[in-house]
Amino acid sequence: MDDFVSCPFNPLHRMLKVNLQHHIIKCMKNYPDYVPCIYNAMHRFPNKEKMIEHIATCPSQKLAISDGNTPRRANTAAAPNSLHEGRKFHTDEENWNVEYV
Ligand SMILES: [Zn+2]
Numbered sequence: 001m002d003d004f005v006s007c008p009f010n011p012l013h014r015m016l017k018v019n020l021q022h023h024i025i026k027c028m029k030n031y032p033d034y035v036p037c038i039y040n041a042m043h044r045f046p047n048k049e050k051m052i053e054h055i056a057t058c059p060s061q062k063l064a065i066s067d068g069n070t071p072r073r074a075n076t077a078a079a080p081n082s083l084h085e086g087r088k089f090h091t092d093e094e095n096w097n098v099e100y101v
């Protein structure tokens with residue numbers, strides 16, 4: 001089953017979790033006064049006080065602290081994409097270099 005989440009700026013904006021980051025980048029232009037969480041830019045708050053309150057309970061805080069020891073969950077989610085893109089980019093770069101030389 002797909003994960004639906006609400007936009008942190010406007011709960012009426014609903015989307016798939018995978019689309020949230022993209023949506024926030026677009027939507028944040030409509031809410032320039034919102035303050036991002038220091039641990040996760042996808043958490044947004046109408047003012048700094050709310051953001052500071054949130055930090056105490058931010059679920060990304062634990063991930064940030066245990067960063068040296070990458071969480072298995074985040075790793076699995078990020079790996080397929082970054083691996084694919086990394087390889088593609090590497091290949092393009094190599095071709096480009098050959099042509100350039
Ligand atoms: Zn939105």
Ligand SMILES: [Zn+2]
Nearest residue numbers: 037040043058
């Ligand atoms: Zn947060």
